[in-house]
Amino acid sequence: MARIRDRRRLPRVRPAPAALAALVIGAAGLAAAATDGAPAGADPAAGSAAVVPVGSGGYTDERPAGEPGPSDQNGAPVAPKVTDDFEGPAPTNEWWSSLIFQRYPGNPYGENLYAHPFSFRPHAGGLEVGYPDEPNLVADGLKYEYPHTADLTMGASGLDAPRTEVADHGDWTVTAQWEGGGTLRTTIGQGLPFAYAETEGADPEVSFTSAPEVWHEEGDVVGATVGGRHYALFAPSDAQWTRSGNAFTAPGASYYSVAVLPGPGDLDAFAPYAHSFVTGSRVEYAYDEAAAELTSTYRLTTEPKEGTEDGTLMALYPHQWDAAADPLTDLAYASPRGEMRVVDGARFTTELSTHGLLPGLPTADGADEGRMRALIDEELHHEDPFRGGDDTYWNGKALGRLAQLVPIADSIGYTEGRDGLLELVKGRLEGWLTAGGARQFHYDSAWGTMLGYPDSFGAADQVNDHDFHYGYFVQAAAVVARYDRDWAAEDAWGGMVRLLIRDVAETDPESDLFPRLRSFSPYAGHGWASGHAGFAAGNNQESSSEGMHFAAATALFGAATGDRELRDLGVFLHATQASTVTRYWQDHGGGTFPEGFEHDVVGMVWGDGGDYRIWWDGGDEEHYGINYLPITASSLYLGHDPEHAAAMHASLEDRLGGEPQVWRDVHWEHQALSDGPAALARFEEQWASYEPEAGESKAHTYQWVSTLAEAGTVDTSVTADTAHYAVFDNGGTKTYVAYNPGTAPLDVSFSDGASMTLEAGELGTASS
Structure with missing residues (x-):
């Protein structure tokens, strides 16, 4: 039997296999809690107190002694690379973060930037531009990539800047600045077929990397092809491009734009917009x-x-x-x-x-409640219920594991177990949310981020994975809030929970505390794991499922505390990511993975492509499962297309030549989304002998597979007029599930005519 592997053995941003490192590290790389609406007592800008109280908890505004903060590869502290007129907290975890976070001491400019359809690379003379339009298969076919290829540089005459700085940013755009022999500012963004430049003290200059084929040259407009890729250069209408070798300058001008064209015949479609500069x-x-x-x-x-x-x-x-x-x-x-x-x-x-977010599944009538209770007791009365995990990730997973058992205990009338689990979860959460103890949070004002200590996987020194880690805290808090709303009040423990949510997904663009949507890239439709994005392949996202978990936890915490704005944020994050995860990580529907890529999933999405590998030396079960776990009621999106879910499970078994042996519970739970009876049968055969994944428990796995064995597969053809519902179909028999997080009875109507009335706090079911 295969040895059970740890969830993550290596930090995400440190090279795992040497081959992976060679692919992703660039050569240059290797050489409303702000003062406007803050919780009572929270004033991090004051900088005078080491502890900032927030309701019943608080955080430190001085980093605990000996703990790391945002640092370069050598461990030296780094500050945001921004211009004097930059406003607001410094964003991290963006596709462009290597511009602002200098991870490598030898590269003050930034790594490759993938703002599709463009790719870019900053250097002393300006911004290198390319359009990667053909994929390569590398690392023995384990990775596909559309690598950056330099076609031209957007610059200014005589420009030789010592570094690149960030001047401004939007939700998916960024403005970078170079100063040295003149000034250059460029604005680029995802989905922009134009790149925009402004110059001061120097003339606009565009230099092609090889002799271009110029097919249009008329005053302020040049059309040229290099390497089979087509570009248009637009200067002001009263200026004129002049050519010297492979370089074009526009004397006397102070701005210009460059467009990448699908073909030379498309110039006229782009020309009207050449001088309409994007500013946000x-x-x-x-x-x-x-x-x-x-x-x-x-x-x-x-x-x-x-x-x-x-x-x-x-x-x-x-x-x-x-x-x-x-x-x-x-x-x-x-x-x-x-x-x-x-x-x-x-x-x-x-x-x-939107297909609903539940706090848990109902327990099937046919489940053995005595066994379920015994399995809950194994967790509740374990000599170490947290299994030694003592950092933001592993402690978070333990909190999530225990919190998921609370509604299960409640569903079988095991009140003593429910309350015992709640006390365990509350106690550990309160320890984390109180400043000055062995576990605590610190607000780093330079980077505008909450850092938890002890940390792991670069969450503090590289600002990695905050949505992955903090999602477990928010999920656990949402469970507590379901049973004890007073505990989650703003002036109790809810104020600190909200700060963790805002660290990951602040919505206020004027916030003094956090950048907007740090861990969610709205145009890409998913998050980016690395705080600094210091890779030749751009940024990466491995565990998309943990990003989804944060989204659902946010929605459920908002619902449990009566905060519709927070609930709607979670729904937005979850529904948007649900439209990308199976498409880009599993090629659902085809059209994502290029021809010749002989894998059905990628473990990581990169700026330049996708990679079957992950950040540690894991087996096939982990390559698939890293984008499933943690399995919660918000994981039903993985089964929105049961046939696709079945194909993914079959694909894994084909690779293995048999059943999964590592993370068996995660894969049974995933299998149950397409074949509940088969998943339940496997659990019944092995439940007494297998080792659960670190964030899982036998009680939760049993409840999940037994419920889906009875209810069937997810039916997305039926919706409901509540944020918290699911519909299942088993051979034509539908099971309707809905949850009322409010304090008054709720009538729920389904789009096929079914309805139910729920009492406050009730998770109800009906069948037809």
Whole structure:
């Protein structure tokens, strides 16, 4: 039998296998709790007190002695690389974070930046530009990539800057600055087919890396092809490009733009927008609970540099154009996520159905409640219920494991067990949320982030994985709030929980504490794990499922505390990511993985592609399972297409030549999304002898597989007028589940005509 492996053996941003390191580390790399609406007593800007009280808890505004803060590769402290006029807390965990977080002492500019359809690399002379349109298979076919290829540099005459700094940013755009022999500012962003530049004290200059084929040259507009890729250079209409060798300059001008064109014949479609410069980006969302619909609007702010045209073009990822309410043009680009399609305008809207977030599954009538109670007791009365985990990740997983047992105990009438588990979870949470103890949180004002100590996997020194770690704390707090709303009040322990949520997913763009949506990249539709993104492959996201777990935990905590704004944030994060996870990590529907990539899943999505491997030397079960765990009632999205879920499980067994032996419980739970009876049978055969995954328990696995064996598979054709529901189908018999987090009775209506009335706090079921 295979040895049970740890969940993560190596930090995410340290090279695992040497081959992986060679692929992702660049050569240069190797050489509303702010003072406006803060919880009572919270004033981190004051800097005078080591402990800042927040309700019943608090945090430190001085880093505990001996603990790491944001650092470079050598362990030296790093400060955000920003201009004097930069405003707000410093973002991390972005596709462009290597611009602001200097991980490598020898590279003050940044690593490769993937803002599809473009790729970029900053250097002393400006911004290198490319359009990766062809995939490569590397590492014996384990990774596919669209690598950065330098076609030209956007610069300024005589520019030789000692470093690159961040001047401004939006939700998916960034403005970078170079100073040295003149000043250059460029604005780039995901989905932008234009890159924009402004110069001061130097003339605009675009240098091709090899002799371009110039097919249009008329004053302020140049059209050229290099390496089979097509570009247009736009200077002000009263300026003129002049050529010297492979370089074009626009004497006397102070701005210009560069567009990547699908083909030379598309120049006329781009020219009208050449002087409409993008200055910002923002996503706005609206959740219609009654209609079970999330509407998201992606909006660019633009400024005409001349004339009055303020429109532009936007290239949409597949998960966006598949749900877009706006007409698409015939323009398209290649990308590592599949074909990008273009809309004409500075905004577009997507519409997604929402399929409900439950705090847990109901317990099946046929489950052996005596055995379930005994399995709960094994966890409750274990000599170390937390299994030695004593950092933000492993302690978090233990909190999540214990918290998931609370509603199960409640569902079988085991009140003593429920209350004992609640006390365990409360006690450990309160220890973490109180400053000055062995476990605590610190607010780093330089980087605008909450750092938990003890930390792990670079959560403190690299600002990695905050959504992964803190999601377990929020989930556990949501469970406590379900049974003890007073505990989660703002002036009790809820104030600190909200700070953890805001660290990951602040929504206020004017916050003095945290950057907006740190751990969620709204245009990409998922998060990025690395705080600094210091890789030639861009940033990466391994455990998409832990990002989903944070989203669901946020929604459930908001619901349990009566905070609809927080609930809606969680719904937005969860529904948006659900539209990307199986598509980009599992090639659901086809169109993502390139021809010749002989894997059905990737363990990690990278800026430049996808990699079957993970950050430690794990087996196939872990390559698949890293994007399943932790299994909670919010994991039902993995079964929205039962046939696809079945294909994923079959794919794993084909690779193994048999049943999973590592993380068996996680894979049984995933299998249950397509075949509950088979998953239950495997549990029954092995339940007494297998070792649970660190975040799992036998009691929870038993409840999950036995419930789905009776209820069947997820039925997304039926929706409900509440945020908290699920519908299952078993051979035509439907099971309806809904939860009322409120304090008054709730009538729930399903779109097929079914209905139920729930008492306050009730998780109810009905069948038809």
